[in-house]
Amino acid sequence: MATLAPPTTLPVRVLLVDDQTLVRTGFRMVLDAQDGVEVVGEAADGRTGIDMCRTLAPDVVLMDVRMPGMDGIAATALIAEECPESRVIVLTTFDLDEYAFAALRAGASGFLLKDVKPAELLASIRAVAGGDAAISSRVSRRMLDLFSQRLPAGHPDAGHDAVAALTPRESEVLSAIAEGLTNTEIAQRMFVAESTVKTHVGRILMKLGLRDRVHAVIFAYEHGLTSHRRRG
Known part of the structure; x- marks a missing residue:
């Protein structure tokens, strides 16, 4: 009797949206070194991020908040409306950033600081891709206060x-x-x-x-x- 091969687990497909090239490069290096995660594209502003989201249909979008042109808040709202299968994780430098709060209201499924440790970043991406949410443990209580x-x-x-x-x-x-x-x-x-x-x-x-x-x-x-x- 033939033995069936186990089902293949598809990688979590990630789109990076940040106006700083060095930041995108840093996140790509971290994610490319991980099994089960694939960076499918990079965008330098919200508008380009939305266009790439429509085309690439990523599982997770890592979204900067402050960007020229269309910022991360507006981009998150449109992605939540037009690409509901793509989940957004907001990235910010400040743990009580009012823009990050607004992005969560707009439809983001996570909130992380840009200095997040690789293990927490990976766990958050996988959690959000699986339909859960991700808020940095170090700021979750302060976010509730906000x-x-x-x-x-x-x-x-x-x-x-x-x-x-x-x-x-x-x-x-x-x-x-x-x-x-x-x-x-x-x-x-x-x-x-x-x-x-x-x-x-x-x-x-x-x-x-x-x-x-x-x-x-x-x-x-x-x-x-x-x-x-x-x-x-």
Whole structure:
């Protein structure tokens, strides 16, 4: 009886969008040295990035925020609208960059600092390509503080219609996501298996029509569904 060959895992196809040649070169060198990742193109501005995204259909776009012409925010919004299968990770120099926040609102699935370590960059690319989200662990809590400052204060009943389909447990998981907890941390808090949490997260995203965890956090803040408090 013939033995079937195992299925081939396709590499994650990445598009680099940054106006600085040295930055693109640095990221390409890091990614080219990794198995399972393929850099399919480079663009020096947002408009070119969108055109290449339409043509190349990358799995992940590493998007700079500040660029001449069309910046990363506008480019991210158009990619989210026109190339929904391509996920965007925003790259910025400053961990509380208001432009990065705006890009997340525009549809980005991740937020990383440009000095991210290669291992974290690779893990983030793979996570986003798999439908998850990626926010640098070193700034995730501060990003939540930024969310609470930038978003309008939600009313407890404001999201009633949108969350009516959620079970009590799913609502609890959504609130925990908004606090910045990982699946592991949520599982420990609720005394359930991590796989159970993953199932809840998937159902929450599906029921609310959200792309990933980043947008679940934004949704929770906009609709007053979190008990997170600002610092200070």
